Amino acid sequence: xxxxxxxxxxxxxxxxxxxxxxVVYAPVKNKRxxxxxxxxxxxxxAAEIELDGKPDxxxxxxxFPQTEVLLTYRKDKDGKFExxxxxxxxxxxxxxxxxxxxxxxxAVMDKVFCGGKFTDPxxxxxxxxxxxxSIACDGPMDSYCFCPSTGxxxxxxxxxxxxxxxxxxxxxxxxxxxxxxxxxxxxxxQLGKPSPEQExxxxxxxEKAKSGEGFTRKISAESIAKLDNSFDSKYWDDVARRCLSxxxxxxxxxxxxxxxxxxxxxxERVRTWDSCQFGIFTMHTSGHNPRAVRAQKLRxxxxxxxxxxxDNIGRYLCVGCGRCIALCPAxxxxxxxxxxxx
Numbered sequence: 001x002x003x004x005x006x007x008x009x010x011x012x013x014x015x016x017x018x019x020x021x022x023v024v025y026a027p028v029k030n031k032r033x034x035x036x037x038x039x040x041x042x043x044x045x046a047a048e049i050e051l052d053g054k055p056d057x058x059x060x061x062x063x064f065p066q067t068e069v070l071l072t073y074r075k076d077k078d079g080k081f082e083x084x085x086x087x088x089x090x091x092x093x094x095x096x097x098x099x100x101x102x103x104x105x106x107a108v109m110d111k112v113f114c115g116g117k118f119t120d121p122x123x124x125x126x127x128x129x130x131x132x133x134s135i136a137c138d139g140p141m142d143s144y145c146f147c148p149s150t151g152x153x154x155x156x157x158x159x160x161x162x163x164x165x166x167x168x169x170x171x172x173x174x175x176x177x178x179x180x181x182x183x184x185x186x187x188x189x190q191l192g193k194p195s196p197e198q199e200x201x202x203x204x205x206x207e208k209a210k211s212g213e214g215f216t217r218k219i220s221a222e223s224i225a226k227l228d229n230s231f232d233s234k235y236w237d238d239v240a241r242r243c244l245s246x247x248x249x250x251x252x253x254x255x256x257x258x259x260x261x262x263x264x265x266x267x268e269r270v271r272t273w274d275s276c277q278f279g280i281f282t283m284h285t286s287g288h289n290p291r292a293v294r295a296q297k298l299r300x301x302x303x304x305x306x307x308x309x310x311d312n313i314g315r316y317l318c319v320g321c322g323r324c325i326a327l328c329p330a331x332x333x334x335x336x337x338x339x340x341x342x
Contacts, residue, residue, distance in 0.1 A: 088125030105254025107159030144322025155209035247275035249324035
């Protein structure tokens with residue numbers, strides 16, 4: 001059943017079938033009109049899911065929570081500390097309706113947290129329990145997309161366990177990994193055999209994705225190469241002049257993963273998302289801040305995305321989703337900034 005058809009009127013049934021074995025997350029529109037990933041079966045039903053566009057938020061918080069307790073501690077009557085590591089969430093999870101850029105974002109996070117010398121046990125424990133059902137894009141989802149510039153494409157399968165292609169009244173469904181093929185076994189009652197016409201539509205989506213047709217935002221390799229000689233350029237002062245250091249770009253990014261750890265009253269050690277755009281992000285205990293100037297912080301973000309990550313993990317830390325452009329209150333455009341590097 002690695003290549004099948006799921007009729008759109010059978011999606012609700014498919015989600016129910018998956019929900020018998022796993023906790024299912026899917027894009028749902030909240031009361032403010034924001035499409036975000038939410039666990040189905042509690043405050044959302046299968047009929048409410050939004051599969052036609054790019055969600056406003058990436059799914060990374062399911063695997064890398066915005067706030068999580070790492071351990072608890074208490075002092076016993078003898079004055080010794082008793083430390084209890086947090087138990088990992090051992091539930092199997094399915095994230096349904098992921099776009100390729102966000103699936104690649106999770107693959108990048110895997111490299112950061114599990115692909116180097118050290119492995120983050122909290123991330124790893126959650127990641128191993130997650131199966132990703134992605135939906136290929138038929139070209140750019142909006143004017144902010146630029147995934148071909150960062151090594152992706154509208155039909156890229158990296159990071160996905162199951163890939164779905166919109167072929168009209170149905171999704172062409174294909175298992176990408178063994179985990180994905182196993183997940184499809186639970187959907188035998190909802191899946192059918194693709195027709196030659198549906199096979200042709202699927203192949204057309206793949207070919208269109210390879211061509212990069214329809215993308216108006218781009219970053220060239222030549223522009224990125226200029227970063228090698230532009231670290232001390234006054235150009236970054238010009239770019240950062242409009243930046244508010246609000247951190248929206250990092251919180252909506254599928255790959256930003258910086259965090260802070262604090263010991264909270266009551267005996268909890270808590271990890272929370274942080275942003276390199278915040279004023280005290282690099283503040284030392286001595287009071288010295290090596291990146292105290294806004295231009296230095298913004299420059300670090302761009303260098304981290306397109307240079308440091310390439311040197312360290314072999315790929316860009318940007319997937320071209322365009323959320324940082326769409327949601328920036330100051331209308332900063334990362335594609336324009338990198339393309340005009342001096």
